[in-house]
Amino acid sequence: xxxxxKGLFITFEGIDxxxxxxxxxxxxxxxxxxxxxxxLTLEPGGSDIGxxxxxxxxxxxxxxxDMCELLLYLADRAQHTASVILENINKGNIVLCDRYIDSTVxxxxxxxxxxxxxxxxLNEIATKGYKPDITFLFDTDTxxxxxxxxxxxxxxxxxxxxFHNKVRxxxxxxxxxxxxxxxxxxxxxxxxxxxxxxxxxxxxL
Ligand code: TYD
Numbered sequence: 001x002x003x004x005x006k007g008l009f010i011t012f013e014g015i016d017x018x019x020x021x022x023x024x025x026x027x028x029x030x031x032x033x034x035x036x037x038x039x040l041t042l043e044p045g046g047s048d049i050g051x052x053x054x055x056x057x058x059x060x061x062x063x064x065x066d067m068c069e070l071l072l073y074l075a076d077r078a079q080h081t082a083s084v085i086l087e088n089i090n091k092g093n094i095v096l097c098d099r100y101i102d103s104t105v106x107x108x109x110x111x112x113x114x115x116x117x118x119x120x121x122l123n124e125i126a127t128k129g130y131k132p133d134i135t136f137l138f139d140t141d142t143x144x145x146x147x148x149x150x151x152x153x154x155x156x157x158x159x160x161x162x163f164h165n166k167v168r169x170x171x172x173x174x175x176x177x178x179x180x181x182x183x184x185x186x187x188x189x190x191x192x193x194x195x196x197x198x199x200x201x202x203x204x205l
Contacts (some may be wrong), residue, residue: 004093005093006048006090006091006092007088007089007090007091007093007094008089008094008133008134008204008205009089009094009095009097009130009131009132009133010027010095010096010097010098010132010133010134010136010201011032011095011099011100011101011102011103011132011134011135011136012024012096012097012098012099012135012136012138012203013099013100013103013106013135013137013171013181014137014138014139014140014171014186015069015140015142015145015148015164015167015168015171016145016156016157016164017140017142017144017145017146017148017149017157018138018139018140018145018147018148018186019186019190019193020098020138021098021135021136022190023136023184023190023193023197024040024096024098025040026190026194026196026197026203027096027194027198028040028096028200030198030201031094031096031201034205036094036205037091037092037093037094037097038093038094038095039084039088039093039094039095039096039097040098041080041084041085041096041097041098042097042098042099043073043076043080043097043098043099043100043103044058044072044073044076044099045076045085046063046076046084046085046097047076047079047080047084048079048083049075049076049079050076050079050080050199050205051068053072053075054076056072057069057072057073057076057155058154058191059154059155060155060157063127065154066108066112066113066114069108069112069115070104070108070112070119070122071102071122072123073104073108074104074122074123074126075126075172077100077101077104077126077127078125078126078127079121081126081127081128081130081191082128085097085130086128086130091200093145093199095130100132100135101123101127101131102135102137102171102174102181104119104122104123105120105142105170106168106170106171106174107117107167107170108168109170110166110167110169110170110171110173110174111159111163111164111166111167111170116146125182130187131180132180132202133180133181133204134180134200134204135178135180135181135182136181136184136197136200137172137174137175137181137182137183137184138164138184138186138193139168139171139172139183139184139185139186140185140186140187141168141187142161142164142165142168144187145164146161146164159167174203182200183200184196184197
């Protein structure tokens with residue numbers, strides 16, 4: 001395990017509607033059944049301050065500048081990493097986090113168009129350089145994902161299909177160059193997807 005930390009840090013990524021929330025809950029139940037101490041958390045919104053930032057990021061009505069959006073996600077990450085993630089890992093817990101650094105690369109980098117190197121630098125600052133031990137990328141086509149989202153959409157989900165395709169392709173590009181990221185074909189049943197995830201979890205435990 002990296003950085004001599006005691007716990008484990010597992011992140012879940014993918015486009016909106018990819019089914020990651022179902023899988024994170026299944027992983028949580030699986031680990032609890034094996035008597036591991038887990039904490040389930042998310043970005044944006046996993047810390048006290050983050051709850052307010054999530055409200056702004058997902059539900060603010062009216063103009064939001066792209067740079068403002070980017071920096072709010074990073075502010076959320078800094079507070080969350082410092083007050084929730086590192087603390088729990090240092091206690092020896094397994095932290096399961098719904099979205100983390102790769103979301104910013106995919107959404108604000110590949111989809112909004114910010115320079116990826118700059119995002120990597122900002123992520124480095126916000127996380128103090130700390131990285132997940134393993135990341136699951138739930139990959140599904142954007143049509144299937146849109147159907148799963150349904151009609152009630154938040155600010156990001158309301159972006160057009162072109163945006164979501166850029167996010168998806170960005171994630172896949174990121175996974176190509178990063179062994180930490182495991183791509184899971186999410187056009188399968190919930191059980192089939194979980195079987196794949198479980199194999200990696202068993203390996204890392
Ligand atoms: P999510 O919690 O997955 O949405 P939901 O609760 O509807 O499942 O994610 C919130 C949104 O924020 C999602 O559209 C992706 C976006 N996001 C970014 O654009 N950049 C980021 O760095 C993060 C963490 C999320």
